[in-house]
Amino acid sequence: MKIAVRYHSDSGNTKKVAEAVALAVGVKAETTSYPVDDVDLLFIGSPIHAGKLPYEITEFFSEVGPAKVKKVAVFGTSMSGKSPAPLFDGIVRPRGIQMVGESYACPGKYLIFKRGRPNDDDLAAAAEFAKKIAAAIDEK
Numbered sequence: 001m002k003i004a005v006r007y008h009s010d011s012g013n014t015k016k017v018a019e020a021v022a023l024a025v026g027v028k029a030e031t032t033s034y035p036v037d038d039v040d041l042l043f044i045g046s047p048i049h050a051g052k053l054p055y056e057i058t059e060f061f062s063e064v065g066p067a068k069v070k071k072v073a074v075f076g077t078s079m080s081g082k083s084p085a086p087l088f089d090g091i092v093r094p095r096g097i098q099m100v101g102e103s104y105a106c107p108g109k110y111l112i113f114k115r116g117r118p119n120d121d122d123l124a125a126a127a128e129f130a131k132k133i134a135a136a137i138d139e140k
């Protein structure tokens with residue numbers, strides 16, 4: 001099974017989570033500037049910007065369809081700690097790509113808020129999430 005990890009990160013919070021996810025599944029985390037091809041499971045990570053996904057994410061998916069990626073698993077950081085999964089839903093499913101039901105999200109520091117996040121516990125939880133998703137898909 002070929003796994004890839006892509007992320008967008010402006011201030012480094014989502015990058016930290018992407019690296020924990022990638023380490024857990026034995027691949028390298030790359031930014032959305034790196035295209036994907038022939039991937040069974042894509043972990044995609046993003047912050048939330050003004051209630052939306054950054055345009056880099058939308059741009060990335062404009063080049064991606066079911067021939068390139070079979071399944072997508074979402075992770076992210078935001079001040080609220082809310083998952084960006086519902087936002088991904090709107091761009092991933094219309095492209096005919098399956099989304100894994102579970103996502104991972106944690107708080108990410110923003111200005112004076114959520115300092116120190118993601119912390120070690122957040123990164124450990126992200127790694128567990130990645131291993132669980134990868135194992136579940138490998139069984140099928």
Ligand SMILES: Cc1cc2nc3c(=O)[nH]c(=O)nc-3n(C[C@H](O)[C@H](O)[C@H](O)COP(=O)(O)O)c2cc1C
Binds near residue numbers: 008010046048051110
């Ligand atoms: C321009 C901007 C808009 C943001 N809008 C939101 C938002 O709507 N909701 C939220 O929870 N966090 C928001 N945040 C906080 C970021 O999502 C949070 O700091 C995230 O961890 C940043 O990830 P990054 O370091 O990977 O870029 C915003 C941050 C910026 C810079």
